[in-house]
Amino acid sequence: xxxxxxxxxxxxxxxxxxxxxxxxxxxxxxxxxxxxxxxxxxxxxxxxxxxxxxxxxxxxxxxxxxxxxxxxxxxxxxxxxxxxxxxxxxxxxxxxxxxxxxxxxxxxxxxxxxxxxxxxxxxxxx
Numbered sequence: 001x002x003x004x005x006x007x008x009x010x011x012x013x014x015x016x017x018x019x020x021x022x023x024x025x026x027x028x029x030x031x032x033x034x035x036x037x038x039x040x041x042x043x044x045x046x047x048x049x050x051x052x053x054x055x056x057x058x059x060x061x062x063x064x065x066x067x068x069x070x071x072x073x074x075x076x077x078x079x080x081x082x083x084x085x086x087x088x089x090x091x092x093x094x095x096x097x098x099x100x101x102x103x104x105x106x107x108x109x110x111x112x113x114x115x116x117x118x119x120x121x122x123x124x125x126x
Contacts, residue, residue, distance in 0.1 A: 038109055039102045048097045056090040 035053070036046030063082045070076040095103055 035106065035109075039098070039106055041102070045097055049094065052090060052093045052097065056086055059086050
């Protein structure tokens with residue numbers, strides 16, 4: 001009986017590691033260099049999108065290096081404000097280059113789907 005339990009535990013552990021080793025390709029975010037291919041952009045607009053994203057990345061790096069790791073709520077709020085400002089400005093610039101459909105597809109491919117609660121929150125009918 002002990003051998004059976006040990007074998008079952010070993011198989012369960014093996015199955016768990018095998019299942020976690022396979023990547024979920026639905027959650028893979030495309031690399032910035034693949035964005036023109038994903039959106040099917042022509043060369044000129046692809047260069048513009050790449051320049052906008054490169055500028056945003058440089059500004060994000062500068063903000064992170066200036067503010068460092070946030071140690072308190074004020075620093076966290078300053079970092080969040082700066083990051084959201086950069087995101088808003090980048091989205092505004094990208095909206096001038098991309099069509100609304102391309103912009104929506106880009107947002108879909110960059111941002112992961114929202115997490116769904118498995119258990120309903122309080123006050124929600126079951």
